[in-house]
Amino acid sequence: MASDTATASPDRRRPRAGGLRWLPGSRLGRLIIVLNLFGLAILIAGALVLNELRRGLVNARIDSLTTQGELIATIIDQAATVGEPEPMMDAAYASEILQLLSNPRSQRARLFDAEGRLVADSYWIADRVEWRTLPPARSRDDGSGLDLSLTGPEGEPSEGEVAAKAQAALQAEVATALRGVHWAGLRLGADGERVVSVSIPIQHVKAVLGVLTLEARDVDEIIAAERAALLPFILIAISVSLISSFLLNRLIAHPVRRLARAADRVRLARARAISLPDISRRDDELGDLSRSLEDMTHALSERIDAIERFAADVAHEIRNPLTSLRSAVETLGLVQDPAARERLMAVLQNDVQRLDRLVTDISNASRLDAELSRQAPTPVDLRRLASDVVALYQATVRPGEPRVVLQAPEMGEPMLVSGQEGALGQVLRNLIDNARSFSAPDGEVRLSLERARGQVKVIVDDDGPGVPTENLETIFQRFYTSRPKGAAFGGNSGLGLSIVRQIVQAHDGHVRAENRPGETEGDVAGARFVVTLPEARR
Structure with a gap:
C-alpha cells in the first residue's frame, strides 16, 4: 500500500496543462511557447489594429x-x-x-x-462612372425565387x-x-x-x-499595402519566436524535467545521490542548480552514512554494559558468599551508571546537529566565555580535584568569533573535563587564548601522561577511549572529544591534539588541545 502511494505521488505534484496538451514538451515548455507567442501576438495586433x-x-x-x-x-x-x-x-x-x-x-x-x-x-x-459590387442574390422569404432588389440584408x-x-x-x-x-x-x-x-x-x-x-x-488601399508589406516581417518574427521557444524548452524546461525525474528516482528508488553530468557541466543557472542538488544529495548521503555508523556504534557500546549486567544478574542468584554478592552488586551499580552516562552523552550528541542548524550564529566573545567557564570550575572545585586556571589578557579588544555561545561553551567544558580526568590530584589545567592572523586559538594544557603518538587523531573518533593504567573502567563514554570536533567543524574551525615536550628529550610533560576558530569581522 505504501509503494502505491509513493508511485502515485509524482502525478499529484504535476498537474496536467489541460488546454495546452497539444503543444510538444513539458508543461513549462508549453508555457514558454505560449507566453512568447502571446507577446508576439499582442505586438502584431497592435501593428495591425492601431x-x-x-x-x-x-x-x-x-x-x-x-x-x-x-x-x-x-x-x-x-x-x-x-x-x-x-x-x-x-x-x-x-x-x-x-x-x-x-x-x-x-x-x-x-x-x-x-x-x-x-x-x-x-x-x-x-x-x-461610379461602380460598386452588387450584394449577392438572396432567396425571397416566400420561396418564390430570387430577391433581385438592391436592399441589404435584414438589419443593414x-x-x-x-x-x-x-x-x-x-x-x-x-x-x-x-x-x-x-x-x-x-x-x-x-x-x-x-x-x-x-x-x-x-x-x-x-x-x-x-x-x-x-x-x-485610396487610403484604405495604402494601409492594406502597408500591412501586406509587414507580412514577411511578421512571418519572420513568428519563426524566430517559435525557434527561441523551442530552444528555451530544450535548454530550460527539458533539463528541469530531468532534474525532477532524477529527484523522484532518489526518493522512490532510495538512491543516495543525483548525478546528471551533462547538466552539471553547463556554465549557467541550471548547471549551478544541478551541482547544488548533487552536493546536497551527497551531503545527505554522507549524513545518512554517519547516522548509520552512529547507530551501529551506539548498539555496540550499549551491548557491553548490558552483557556485563546480564552476567552479573545471572551470577547473583548462584552466589551465596556475602562478599561476592557485594562485589556483584557494585558491578551492577557501575554498569547502570555507565549506561546512564552513555545514554546521556548519546542524547547530547544526537541533538547536536539539530541545535547547530536551528540557531543563527552571533558574535561571541571567547575571552568572556572562557572567563565564565573557568570561574564556574573554580567555584565548584573540591579538595583533591585538579584546578582550572585561565591564562588570557584581561584587557584589550574582545576576541570575537561567529557562532553559538552554548555550543562553544560545551567545547570548553569537554576539553577541560577531558584534561582533568588525566590530571593528577591537586594538579592544574590551564586554558589560554591567543589571537593571530585573523584567528582565535583556544589552548588547553594538562600535566597528565599525554596521548600516544599513534592515537593523536583517533581520540576524536566516536566512542574511542584510551585510559592510562589504573584508571577506572567505564568512566568515559568516548563521545566528549568527538562532540568537540563536530562543533568546531560546524564553526569553520579545526581542533588538534599534541604532546607537550618535557625537560628531558623524549619526555612528555602533558597533553595539549588546540582549537582554532576564524575571528568574526567587526
Missing part, C-alpha cells in the same frame, strides 16, 4: 488635397470670374480649368456654384439609404464651404466607404463664387 498609420496617412492626404485644391481654386478665381461689381463664376471655363488641373485617376474633383449646384465632376470629364441599410447618407454628408460639406470655411476630414462615400475629402471655397475678394471639392478613397 490607427496611428491610418491617422498619419489621412492627415498627409488632407494636406496634399488642400494644397492642390487651393491652387485650383485660386486659378479658377483668377481666370473664370466674370462680372463687376457683382462677380460670378464662368461654369464652362471653370470646368475646362478643372479638366486641365485635376487627376481623376487617383482622386475625384467636383465643382459647385454659389447655389450649391454641381457644375463639373472629374468623373464626367474622364468619362468614368439599403443601397439607397447609403447613397442618401453620402449625398447628405456631401451637401453639408459644401454648405460649410459656401460660408467661406475650409472643410477637411473623413466622410461617407456613395459606396458606403469612408473617403478623405476637402472642400475649399472659391472666393473673389469676399464673395464666394463656388466650392471646389477634392476627395480621395
